[in-house]
Amino acid sequence: MNIFIATQMIKVLHAPICIYSAEGDIIQCLEENNGKKLIEKEDFSIEISKTIPCIYVKENGVAFCLMWVQEEGYFLGLGKIRIYDFGDEEASQYPYCQKDEFATIVSILWNVISGKEVGVGELWAKNIFVDISDVREQITKNVFERQESGQSHNPYAQELRELDSIRRGDIAALKKSINETYSGNIGILASDPVRQYKNLAICVITNATRCAIEGGLNPEMAFSMSDSFIRNIEDNMTEPVKIEKATRDAEFEFANAVHDLKGQGNDNPLVMQVRDYVFCHIHDAIRVREIAEFIGVTPNYLSEQFSQAMGMTLKQYIINEKISSSENLLKYTDYSLQEISTFCAFSSQSRFSVYFQRKNGITPAKYRKKYKKTRNE
Structure with a gap:
């Protein structure tokens, strides 16, 4: 020893x-x-x-x-x-x-x-040992009762259409699949009605998360969205009708997120690696050579391929992503402009303001004021 x-x-x-x-x-x-x-x-x-x-x-x-x-x-x-x-x-x-x-x-x-x-x-x-003999007994009972009564679960084909619409970012198809009528019933996931709808929400959002990732959404972003949607339902909702609505809203958020990625190199593995890297390092001073080293290509090759696929330089993409991150911080947090500039790793607050105004046409301070006014109206 x-x-x-x-x-x-x-x-x-x-x-x-x-x-x-x-x-x-x-x-x-x-x-x-x-x-x-x-x-x-x-x-x-x-x-x-x-x-x-x-x-x-x-x-x-x-x-x-x-x-x-x-x-x-x-x-x-x-x-x-x-x-x-x-x-x-x-x-x-x-x-x-x-x-x-x-x-x-x-x-x-x-x-x-x-x-x-x-x-x-x-x-x-x-x-760790878990006795599942009771579960096997319950499975047998459930199958027998459904076969005896002629009841069935909601159609799997409908579920596939619903999930595929999220994977493709197709909002119209998602609406259509949700509005379908069918003879089957949702499974019973809990004896308590509220717990039933919460458990169902977890299942639906979990599946939607995976489909959004398959559609090109950054995994870390998708998982963070999933965590937030589920925690909101778990912590703040006790009415089944609101739980159902929040679940559907989450599906549409995922579908919209995938839809917004269309034309952004979803079919290009190199671009997707870049996007994932930038997302995970958005609070760092990101350099092209560091991304190239991480992926295993030369900086020149990376910049050329990225520009061809995305129609913009990699440096501009990094700046745009940092500005997008700062927009959310301005909308939903009370961090100061200096703090947000630092979080997004701009060299100075003035440089942050220049890039922000170039993209949005107004200063960060006016953007925050405008958005908070809109939210309060």
Whole structure:
């Protein structure tokens, strides 16, 4: 057992790592404990495998791991920690290590100890058990009842048409698919009516998100939109009719976003890589050579290909995207002009104002005043 590596992992785990006897007695703590709670002898009452790391997680998210060191004849214990950034009062007393980071540490140490590889997904699959026998029984019951009554779910073909319209950014087709009439029924996703509509909203928005990405929308933008739409429904809505409306609005937002990308190189892999890079680095001082290096082409080649596909220089595209980002910040936040200029990585506020006025015909200050006046009317 490489004690040095285990000791170094403490800095990442933020929790104790100790050596235990087969009976659960502490043999050695690899670092001074400083009052943190350790795995106790009574924790060894659970069934512990010696062929794979044993991870135990309480209902409140407090976790620990025990792994058998065959050559030395002892257990290496990691934790206790909490693997979620929420929990009850008891959980808050434990140091935090994000769930998959914790599993990654376990995976690395297990490889050091045993020479064997075990992935993060496999670790959780081997240690977390969920009884789905009741679900299988419910599936059988649902299928029987629908077959007996002659009822069916909403047609899959209609759903495909709806999603395809988002993928293509076709607003008219989306309206048409939503207005279709059919004999099937939406599935029952919860016994509580409000929860039913919220669960359905999550399903619809999730599918719409993936289709928008397939249509060319930047993944990070799509996921951020999805997060916001779902959180708004989850946190602020309790009326099914409003939940349904918000769900449809989200679909149209995605379709519009894809529609606005038409003619912007959606069929050009190089352009799409550039767009994704610029989106993710919009708060940086983006340079053409950095994008070219990231993609793996020369700056001259990148600039030439981009200009041919988009009808504008790459530098102008970067400026336009920064101005578009600043427009949203002016509309929806209270950040000062200087702060927005800094966020968008302009060399100065005056340079930001020049570029902004060149694109919009008015200064950032007048743009904000005009938009907020429109919103308040």
